[in-house]
Amino acid sequence: MAHLLSIAEVLIVVITLHGHTPDSPYFSTSYVTTAVVLSLLSTLGVLAGGLVLISRSLRWFVRGDVPTPAQRLGALNIIRDQSLLLGAAWATGGLAFALIERGGAGIALAAALSIVLGGAAATGTGVLFSQRTIRPIIAAATRGFDGYLTAPGVLSRLINMWLLSSGLPSLVIAALIVFRSNGWLIPTTASVELPVLVLSLVAVMLGWRGMALVSRSIADPIREVVDAMAEIEHGQIGTLVDVYERSEIGRLQSGFNRMVTGLQERDRLNDLFGRYVGTDVARRAVQDGAAFSGEVTEAAILFVDLADSTRLTTSRPPQEVADVLNGFFRIVVGAVDERGGLINKFQGDAALAVFGVPLRSRGAASAALATARALAIRLRDLPEVDFGIGVSAGSVFAGNIGAENRYEYTVIGDAVNEAARLADLAKSADQRVLSSAAATDRADEAERRQWVSHSSEVLRGRSEVTPILAPGPAESDTLRA
Template identity: 60%
Template sequence: MTVRLRDWVTRPWRRSAVATATGQRKSARRLSIEYAVALALAYVLGLLDAAAILIPLGRHPSIALTEHGTIAIAVLGVLGTLGVAIVGVLHVLPTLRWFAAGKEPNPKQRETATRLSGQQAAILVTAWVISGAISVLVNRSTGTALLLPISLGVLFGGSATIGTALLFTQRILRPVVGAATRGSEPRVAAPGVFARLILLWFLCSALPFGVIAAFVVMRSYGWLIAQSASVDVPIMVVSLAALLLGLPTMILTSRSISDPLGEVVDAMAEVEHGRIETHVDVYERSQIGRLQAGFNRMVTGLAERDRLHDLFGRHVGADVAQRALEEGASLSGDVVEAAVLFIDLVGSTQLAESRAPQEVADVLNDFFRIVVEAVDKHNGLINKFAGDAALAVFGVPLRTDEPASAALATARDLGVQLRRLPVVDFGIGVSAGRVFAGNIGAENRYEYTVIGDAVNEAARLADLAKTADRRILCSAGAIDRADDAERQHWAECYSTVLRGRSEATHVSAPAGPA
């Protein structure tokens, strides 16, 4: 398998949660090869920086490299490149194996993954120090004069290698660290945006310009470089090294900032489309890591808010929940025209005595499921459940043109559907009129409810309906407020004084046979 330099410069780094699923991850072997190429490439770029110092300084008579010494340094460069690649792969391979296999890391593996970048830097520093020490020993015949250029070469070359290796390998290590720290706070210290830009400036501008300036100053004063010597070639070498180092460093530094931001932007789009479970991996403790962690906390908060909204809506009704969100926690209400439907289960006490508690709960759930579906179908609101009874209102909190017609149609639908349930008997009462609809209670604990004569009348009619043939009765107020099409389904039965009332109520029931 061939890994091209172009891939390391132009390939996107973004890796979403879906893209890092087990079935889509690269194999450990491929990841290790890419990691080895990254380290080797960073080491070679560091060698170019070191060569830009050693080549011109090596021409000075007092520190001129011997032929054997030059060959030895070249061999050290090749061996160092191979050494850091091999040692680096051996060190990172166990981590890449569990990551590529999609396994859950154990605590020790998590700890190892968070230290990969620091241990990688230690491997590169060790390689440069050993190479520099061997170079001095091989060329010891030149005395201590060679110590300065080799030290400068190790300093600048090693710095360039560590910086570029961090950028090159971050594409591989970031998802690994993200998988190791998922669900916990990231512990990997990484340079922030400002520090990365400063590092980019140092590697691409300050370092090569400083070397060129040093050549000019040393030639002017005859330090290590004769005043008659030309620095054209050294300057050209340094410029070429800066060019080779600058482009990939600039691209990789910009991607190390833009790609995590792109992941957050993509995740925001997922949340915008309703996928509230979306999260991004947090790789580091820089500003970027804090942004990723902040996004995850925000999404968690949104999910919690949606759960509370859903739970709130299930208890008080979606319309009431929406009104509460729009108006806030205020004790307010209005007197409006509304229709009220009261339904009560018959014989619930005997049902509880003769059946197991779970069976009673199942009967009640089936009963209320039918009630809720019928009320929702006609744009009503289940205002409250009271044991084996339910109160539904129409026309509030959402205004409707014909609340009485909706309540009467709901009662007829319930009469048909509830008769299909075994061991269930009921009574339904419907009334309409002006009621107060709003929040009742205290500032820290209230409920949305309706208060008025129509509510009491509907409850009394429900009691009376338990002995009626159709089990459904309504008041003349509901019939008078209904449209002509709905009135045709009802017929007046009689007048009676309901319990707790002083005036007679004209009672109607669904027309047609029972």
């Protein structure tokens, strides 16, 4: 199409000059006929050559095959080979015209101007036309490969457009005036107003076409990046764009893909980090960085521990023990997450959950007590598993513990030790759940009514008596209600 458009524009100029100077021997009917015939022959040659060039890549592209190195190189060179084909067609046609007509220096100059004007317009327009058409092939050929199609940059495209639409037509107009002044192609008495008008119209056509194609060659890949950004904004983090040229546009595309790869890596790290320390801790650490050093605050602690885990490990293969523990912890994690708690750590066959840190919560104690009651019901469905759950509350240190290059988020305080002692004691209690009065005193009225006094004991490592409560039976709840 680029070749035909350029031929039409050059023939318009030739025919106009022929009609405007009928007495000139340089623009006889024979010359115009020869030009038309050579144009048709060159068009057939360009069509055949273009089919050969694209068919090499279409064979593997249509089948969806991975291109061989030779096929990849052929796809990358389509634009170059096309430009060479168009340039050769115009050079051959111009040379043949000059040899057939033998009109002397005048015909030689006319043929040279036609080659320069038409060849430049055809090759430049052809590049802009083909860039968009063969992008899928180039993208498939360069996928997983560092080599990209060399393409003119934005500035080069704009300069080429100016040369096609303004520079060359202006040069031809200047040449017409010089030729008429010297009587080379146009008699000195002839008027050049009509040829100048025609060339101006050709320049307008070239300018419109060049502007449309250049703007599209820039806007299309940018639009692809914008659309991909919108998809990422809506959660499709793995969206990439094809990279098919080495220019400012190609650098934008490859830079966008590197950014997406970085986002994916960061998302994977955040997800992995969140799985180990909890999503709230991960989010807080990302936001605060090293400033997330810790604080002393009120929190509720839930400690759950398997009973007689030694018997479990000695009576079953390691894989079965791991499956039992995973099933046990899956229930624990689900119940804690439901009420906004955080599994701070797994300790062998035990788990420590905290409520109220790192995100402050006024109902931390109530959430911990409700979680303990729900766990007691759910864990009883596990076969051959016994457990104990302890709940406490109080002032704790919650934050990072460790060296500068290796932190662990944890909670430290008497409430943590108390919850662990109560969990051990609960293994022999009927309900398998015990709480200190420190936790129930901080709970709301509705949750406190779910607990009744169990006993008062001196826990291991303590010197004072700790009031202990347990979930009340349903009948007691009904009477209290």
